[in-house]
Amino acid sequence: MNLDSLYSELTLKTKAKLALIVLDGLGDIATKEQNYLTPLEAATTPNLDRLAKDSAQGRMIPVAPGITPGSGPGHLGLFGYDPLEFQVGRGVIEALGLGMELKHGDVAARANFCTLDKKGIVTDRRAGRIATQICEELCAKLAAKIKKIGDIEVIIKPGLEHRFAIIFRGNGLEGPVTSTDPNREGLPLASAKAEDSNSAAQKKTAETINEFYKLALPIIASHPQANGFLMRGIAHQPKIPFFEDRYKLKPACLAVYPMYKGLAQLVGMKKIEGAKTIVEQFEAYLKAYDNFDFFFIHYKYTDKYGEDGNFAAKKKAIEDFDAALPILLKKKPDVLAVTGDHSTPVAVKGHSWHPQPVLLHSAVSGSDKLERFTETGANSGSLGVFESKFLIRLMQANAKMFDKFGA
Numbered sequence: 001m002n003l004d005s006l007y008s009e010l011t012l013k014t015k016a017k018l019a020l021i022v023l024d025g026l027g028d029i030a031t032k033e034q035n036y037l038t039p040l041e042a043a044t045t046p047n048l049d050r051l052a053k054d055s056a057q058g059r060m061i062p063v064a065p066g067i068t069p070g071s072g073p074g075h076l077g078l079f080g081y082d083p084l085e086f087q088v089g090r091g092v093i094e095a096l097g098l099g100m101e102l103k104h105g106d107v108a109a110r111a112n113f114c115t116l117d118k119k120g121i122v123t124d125r126r127a128g129r130i131a132t133q134i135c136e137e138l139c140a141k142l143a144a145k146i147k148k149i150g151d152i153e154v155i156i157k158p159g160l161e162h163r164f165a166i167i168f169r170g171n172g173l174e175g176p177v178t179s180t181d182p183n184r185e186g187l188p189l190a191s192a193k194a195e196d197s198n199s200a201a202q203k204k205t206a207e208t209i210n211e212f213y214k215l216a217l218p219i220i221a222s223h224p225q226a227n228g229f230l231m232r233g234i235a236h237q238p239k240i241p242f243f244e245d246r247y248k249l250k251p252a253c254l255a256v257y258p259m260y261k262g263l264a265q266l267v268g269m270k271k272i273e274g275a276k277t278i279v280e281q282f283e284a285y286l287k288a289y290d291n292f293d294f295f296f297i298h299y300k301y302t303d304k305y306g307e308d309g310n311f312a313a314k315k316k317a318i319e320d321f322d323a324a325l326p327i328l329l330k331k332k333p334d335v336l337a338v339t340g341d342h343s344t345p346v347a348v349k350g351h352s353w354h355p356q357p358v359l360l361h362s363a364v365s366g367s368d369k370l371e372r373f374t375e376t377g378a379n380s381g382s383l384g385v386f387e388s389k390f391l392i393r394l395m396q397a398n399a400k401m402f403d404k405f406g407a
Contacts, residue, residue, distance in 0.1 A: 004246075006405070007393060013248050016399035019285070019295040019333040020391075022078060023321060024071070024260075025303030025344025027356035027375065034311055039302075039346065040357065041374045042311075043318040047325040048338070048359070052373040056365045058383025059355035059375075060391060062342045068353045072233070074341030075263045079243060079296075080392035088266060089176055089235020090259070094165040097255075097262025098157050102237050107173045107205050109234040110259070112162045113138065113226035120188050120228075125181070127162045127226040138220055139164050146215050152208050159258045162226065168208055174201030175235030177209065189213070189228065209234065242268035243294070247392065248401070252288055254281045255298035264296055278320065282327035289331045297328075306344030314346060335362045335398045337391060338373065355385055362398035 028038035035042075062069040062077050063084065072090055073083030091108035102108060113135065115124035139158040146154050152170035159165060178193045192209040194202030209231065221227050243251045245268075253264030253271050261271050272288055275281040278299050285295055299321055305313035339358035342351050357378035370377040383394070396402060 007396075007402070008246070010402045010405060011248050011396070012401050012403055014399060014401055016335065016401065017289065017293060017295075017333040018249065018335040018395050018399055019297065019328070019337070020078060020395070021297045021299070021328075021336070021338045022075070023299045023302045023318070023338070023340050025306045025342060025351065026318075026340030027343025027345070027352075027354055028306065028314070029343070029345045029347060029352075029354055030375070031347050034346065038375050039306075039311055039314040040318055041372075041376065043315045043322070045318060045322040045373065047322045047329070048373045049371060051336070051338070051361050052359060052370050052377070054365070054367050055359050055361040055370075055373075056383050057357065057359050057368050057370055057373065057378040057381030059378050059385045060339065060358050060388040061355050061385065062388050066353050068351050069342050070351065071259060071341060072263060074351075074388075075260065076267075077388035078339070078341055078391055079263075079267055080246065080389055081240065081267070082389050086238065086240055088238055088240070088263075090233020091165060091175075091231075092233070092235055092237045093262035093266060094159065094163070094233070094259050095157075095167055095262065096265045097258030097260065098159055098165050100155065100157055100165060100167055102167065103169065105169070105171070105173060105236070107168045107175045107234060107236050109166045109168075109209070109231040111164050111166055111229050111231045113164075113220075114162075114228045114230050115225050116189075116228035122182055122185050122187060122189065122228065122230075124225070125185060125230060129161050130226050132158070132160050134226065135159070135162060135164060138223065138226055141219055142216055145219055146212065149208050149211050149215070154212065163258070165258075166212075166231070168205065172201050173205045173208070173236075174199060175205060177202050177206045177234045179230070179232040179234065180209070180213070181230035181232050189230070192231070192234065205234070237266075240267055244268055247294070247396065249294040250292050251294040251296065252292040253296045253298075254284055255296070256281070257298070257300050260298040260300075269296060278324045279327060282324055285328055286331055295333070302340065303344045306346055307349055309346050309349040311346045335360070335395045337361075337395055339391070356388075358383065358391065360394060360398065364400070365398055
């Protein structure tokens with residue numbers, strides 16, 4: 001029997017409340033330069049410490065040992081979907097998160113402005129993290145001057161800071177096609193190419209994107225920071241079973257950044273809009289508590305400062321999160337999981353393959369007798385090391401949502 005089918009067969013509908021809090025890129029590594037501490041270990045976290053004393057802990061592998069995940073696979077794993085089975089282009093996620101409508105046959109791309117030198121070499125992949133207002137102005141320029149490429153409609157929408165999304169709409173398009181992002185500074189923009197050289201639809205998509213670059217780059221060439229852009233996750237929308245059908249839980253999403261809203265929407269979560277800070281997200285959780293069974297709450301800044309290589313800022317982001325946590329605990333869910341979608345070590349300045357720590361709290365989680373929630377403590381926790389796709393199942397088990405298997 002398929003394991004997901006078995007879980008579905010055993011699932012019981014209860015009145016339990018479950019909350020998954022994701023501190024993006026939470027996991028880190030201890031190095032000599034950091035006095036052999038991670039930001040989580042160095043942070044002052046009295047509220048997480050109190051939870052830790054009555055919780056189980058462990059480490060999670062987002063995809064497979066040694067594989068570094070993007071945000072899409074990282075979150076799909078947390079939602080219980082095998083990221084190797086359900087592969088979603090980042091552009092689809094970003095477009096959905098920005099509230100863009102995706103139609104059958106559309107191809108979406110996640111884009112961000114970057115800085116190019118006079119030779120076309122990428123010198124800053126995030127254009128100095130330009131203000132959102134500048135992104136909006138540049139996107140408006142592009143959208144006004146590039147409405148179609150041949151028979152393909154072009155739809156552009158700004159996101160936060162340097163990020164935006166593009167939808168290509170027309171006949172004969174298909175993803176995935178390769179990224180134009182060289183993935184590090186010091187290299188030129190890459191050309192889009194069909195991932196399947198035998199696919200005429202992918203070839204047409206790649207040709208459309210390369211033509212878009214020819215038209216778009218001159219329009220923004222005079223900007224001192226954002227005179228170029230990178231495109232990733234160029235794909236069409238796949239079919240994914242909805243979260244509520246899969247787990248018998250009515251889910252809600254409380255996220256600030258569009259990409260994570262898009263991931264939640266992809267699996268049928270209700271987006272609760274308006275919150276801009278973790279304090280506001282927790283307050284929105286309190287208001288929505290009676291209307292949903294499952295809450296996905298996303299916190300971005302641990303990942304942001306990990307990518308910047310800023311140990312002090314990542315530590316401070318964890319402390320800011322901890323300071324807000326008592327708001328959520330006013331209506332403590334029956335099952336609470338605190339973790340990351342992947343690790344973003346300060347020393348790496350990017351996503352990594354290192355297992356992320358996880359804390360699981362419920363009336364029946366038991367205590368691992370750990371005084372704090374840290375990577376070191378999680379290494380000795382009763383949850384051990386497991387694939388992140390099983391976290392939602394452990395949350396269901398702690399909510400007593402599974403009937404007994406067998407006689």
